[in-house]
Amino acid sequence: MQVVASRAPPLSVSQWLNTTEALDLVALRGRAVLLHAFQMLCPGCVAHGIPQALRVYQSFPADEVMVIGLHTVFEHHDVMNAEALRVFLSEYRIPFPVGIDQAATDGPVPLTMRAYGLRGTPSFVLIDPDGCIRLQHFGQIDDLLLGVAIGRLYGGDRFSQ
Amino acid sequence: MQVVASRAPPLSVSQWLNTTEALDLVALRGRAVLLHAFQMLCPGCVAHGIPQALRVYQSFPADEVMVIGLHTVFEHHDVMNAEALRVFLSEYRIPFPVGIDQAATDGPVPLTMRAYGLRGTPSFVLIDPDGCIRLQHFGQIDDLLLGVAIGRLYGGDRFSQ
Amino acid sequence: MQVVASRAPPLSVSQWLNTTEALDLVALRGRAVLLHAFQMLCPGCVAHGIPQALRVYQSFPADEVMVIGLHTVFEHHDVMNAEALRVFLSEYRIPFPVGIDQAATDGPVPLTMRAYGLRGTPSFVLIDPDGCIRLQHFGQIDDLLLGVAIGRLYGGDRFSQ
């Protein structure tokens, strides 16, 4: 686990799914944001990352912890396209907003993935209500430790539960 | 889940295992305490409560979150005695301190269980560094929510991880 | 579970993956065949069916129980094409032969799926050494009962283990 406190870079997203309007981290200030970077054909994402993102989504109101998926395709771009992702989100009944990370013109790694320095999928980035990255993790992370990181953002009595 | 903030009553313990000296909540001020009330022949404790207490024990240094087991026998006292408990702790390789809740002279429910108003086993009680109960839960609780409750005690940068 | 003993229809496969030559049920007489019908974006297949097919694959020599995947796409044909399937098999490290069920010209359900009367994915079909269907199951099936069905094909001492 990597604990950092730098300002979260803006999201470069070519298309949003599961939301009627584009999401902007600046507009989300005041609440925590959990960013889940995944690829639809990544086994660790399907088995662990996405179910965990769903548990967070179901455990908190969106104005306390906003869960956002980020489809950071860095390989097999042809078969993990927007149409395939839309089917995937529907089949897996994923309800939270998902942005398609903007492809780069000069390499396979998309722009947001590059800006955050993500090492692969699945990755989690936890952004605090001030827009700073508090945790960035590649691979599996225990629910207990993810919970602690979320709870620490709200020391005192900010949570409704 | 029941969120409370009253002062944690003292522990009434007839015998301590896995520790060379008796534990006292007042002496533990300054760190969080997770109290896990269980019975050795309670299936929900063995399948869920104790493994979760172990995960907390393994995730935090004892001077940040101190995990304490409390053997709150309120039925079948004859077969869940101190000798049986000692075998149980050894077979299940439970390393954290466990207190045997002091039997009452006027009923089956032991004294600490009664003082905390615990409804059964497994139960978790989370006590903050000031000695106040922050969470008291009977039955299963998600790792994510238990983590949040622990993290909230340490908003800011008190945790080493 | 549906126990039947009719002759297994031939496989209509447009393309084979993970094998250098086409598989033919008649040529496989003399051994049991476990046919696993799946779709790469079917959550129940990914979470349950394919891992179970893998356990069978790893538990028996191929000349006793031959495991064959059948990609029976009956929806979202565009995104579950041969190229996407090849990536899926590689990412999920699926080693057994997989046939792409031949698309029909007059409807979404492919030819083998139609010939067997499969109701959806995941489905398992167990074919005995004489080429007869002994079990056909849609949805999850316990390992214990699948094991019993396989074991019954080999009463006496035909198994090497």
Added chain:
Amino acid sequence: MQVVASRAPPLSVSQWLNTTEALDLVALRGRAVLLHAFQMLCPGCVAHGIPQALRVYQSFPADEVMVIGLHTVFEHHDVMNAEALRVFLSEYRIPFPVGIDQAATDGPVPLTMRAYGLRGTPSFVLIDPDGCIRLQHFGQIDDLLLGVAIGRLYGGDRFSQ
């Protein structure tokens, strides 16, 4: 896994629980018998062996596969006595007959455990309808392989399902 075909030794049982009459392997000829040797404070038995024995118990009528527990205490005899076992069976809602293996006068290993040469707990012994041992296994065994072993006893159409 050890596949054998010797005659199953008789059960030496000091007390039967969950049954009104003593069980005798000779009287059980004509059906398969799954013997599950366990100790109530053995973690592997509680986590794996007993749940698996329960799955077998729930999957077959007793006149096809008879599940019998055998409490083979070879350590900590004082705390794993008959009274404690009775509480254990009740708390864990174990419905199948359980025999207490007859203690030896000349060592810690009880008589049936010794006669079968069991190496520890959990162990499974599968006895065929002719009274011969077909499988004897110490430790965890996959449901799939246990199912195969059961199914092989009934090649042909002896099973009702």
